[in-house]
């Protein structure tokens with residue numbers, strides 16, 4: 213019998229944050245692809261389009277006029293999935309027909325006045341302003357809401373309906389499924405092992421250096437051992453940090469710098485403006501602000517859909533939806549691809 | 558304060574099979590869509606293409622020649638994600654770097670010799686042969702493997718790389734995440750309520766008739782109360798059935814008939830060959846074949862991606878990946894859309 217080689221032999225890897233397994237079948241990369249190809253991302257975006265509701269000076273759906281902003285700009289989503297005042301559906305429900313109240317606010321945050329720029333092309337000082345605004349939003353919404361989800365959908369492939377560089381912030385009266393799961397797993401890990409899960413994880417990854425994409429004094433970005441998406445990454449502070457609001461000024465600067473390095477790598481991987489969904493997970497807020505949340509470690513997930521090229525994506529469909537997530541190259545193979553990518557802009 | 562109206566007020570619904578919540582924000586349908594539009598599905602598929610490895614008489618990647626089959630045809634996937642003989646990765650792993658063995662087989666099953674036909678256009682007798690073959694595959698692989706996942710990815714949008722009507726069967730040496738979850742939740746429900754979850758659920762849905770898409774003497778298809786995808790459906794037997802292998806001949810016939818009715822509705826919804834991923838969940842097999850699995854009820858999930866039209870899909874991206882699934886119309890509104898759909902072919 214041959215010895216186990218992760219590049220040749222399918223196996224499963226455990227995702228300790230999600231308490232679930234991913235099937236890794238690296239030999240599947242050999243299969244020819246005759247399925248759907250994606251449209252290459254648009255590259256003729258005008259710097260300023262008066263009809264784009266995200267541009268400075270534009271009129272939005274609700275009639276409001278955007279200021280002539282010259283850095284970041286935050287406004288309430290005109291079609292919010294969460295509103296602050298939805299009535300309560302009551303509580304006397306059959307176990308198979310359960311409904312629960314959901315309240316919150318949805319905001320949109322423009323990163324820059326120009327539509328034809330993206331985070332990796334922005335100056336570190338401009339990215340720092342984005343980070344400062346994220347911190348402000350957590351400070352503003354955190355006391356009221358237990359969860360403030362900051363996320364960016366980048367690229368049409370990721371359902372982004374506006375090319376202007378922006379992210380969204382959805383704050384909710386409840387802890388959504390994914391953070392509730394991460395809360396449970398991180399809590400159990402600290403209890404069992406005496407150290408926060410992702411603090412230990414960052415230290416181990418920094419030691420073995422098998423999956424580190426970029427790093428600096430304060431931060432580490434890895435293709436996690438349990439990555440699901442082909443070029444998924446996990447951004448981690450080196451020290452124990454609960455929330456974005458706990459970062460020092462120096463850490464915000466070094467975060468701007470490492471984000472720029474990661475996103476430049478992404479863009480150069482297939483020589484396109486790389487699509488992804490990303491988001492921040494920090495310790496829950498609201499009433500949790502005064503609780504012991506030391507099992508949490510701040511982190512950001514990057515979930516990019518592409519697999520082989522600018523136009524061939526990984527489809528998470530039949531088997532993945534009905535049985536288990538599956539990937540076609542090992543995280544270590546993904547890392548090697550990253551290492552080969554030049555850092556030019 | 559106004560009274561709660563699910564069509565106007567966002568709320569959460571509980572998915573008892575997945576023990577998680579979905580955010581329902583029906584008012585989001587009002588938002589304009591300027592994002593990615595999908596390519597309409599191809600409609601110039603030749604009935605027979607000698608270069609298509611799924612056609613009768615074609616030579617496949619491994620050099621084998623397909624027989625001139627005239628009904629269903631099953632062969633081993635030439636690029637399998639699971640193979641029967643992968644070496645064991647060992648078991649002495651750090652808790653954050655856990656690997657587990659994964660073994661199995663992957664098969665492809667053609668539904669029909671023609672490439673330009675789909676299940677809803679096939680005769681009930683032809684669909685019955687597909688069902689008979691599914692049963693045979695569970696009989697063949699079930700004794701060896703605890704889980705035999707039958708699934709169909711239909712349409713390029715769902716990552717299907719070959720237009721020839723077919724499904725896949727991936728049998729594994731492990732219980733994947735999704736069935737492991739459904740096993741846990743169904744087991745707990747039976748223990749607590751004295752009746753299998755989905756037997757009770759089908760009975761209730763048949764009574765209230767608010768979410769029933771189609772039904773017959775043996776089967777019921779509903780937009781589940783906790784549906785995530787806009788036009789998601791759940792296919793349920795009326796009586797308690799553990800596995801496809803337990804169906805009577807009459808139930809296989811009525812299954813063929815109700816599948817044809819559902820899929821015809823789907824095709825007529827936006828007047829295209831409707832894309833989806835579907836798959837069967839029955840009680841686990843392998844050593845579970847001799848255990849008490851009466852908490853299970855056989856069911857099939859249909860997960861179609863489209864939201865508003867043939868070309869506008871629902872993107873499960875940023876918020877959905879990082880926080881919680883979210884839908885833009887209520888399951889009852891989806892049902893009303895189904896009811897309005899004519900049954901013409």
Ligand SMILES: O=P(O)(O)O[C@H]1O[C@H](CO)[C@@H](O)[C@H](O)[C@H]1O
Pocket residue numbers: 247526527528529530531532538710715716717718
């Ligand atoms: O096996 P296929 O049809 O080539 O591939 C398709 O289905 C598989 C199982 O759901 C997925 O892993 C692939 O991403 C998808 O493209």
Ligand SMILES: O=P(O)(O)O[C@H]1O[C@H](CO)[C@@H](O)[C@H](O)[C@H]1O
Pocket residue numbers: 365370371372373592871872873874875876877883
């Ligand atoms: O709010 P947007 O950018 O219009 O919409 C996008 O992001 C949302 C949050 O992830 C998703 O629910 C939508 O399906 C997606 O198209």
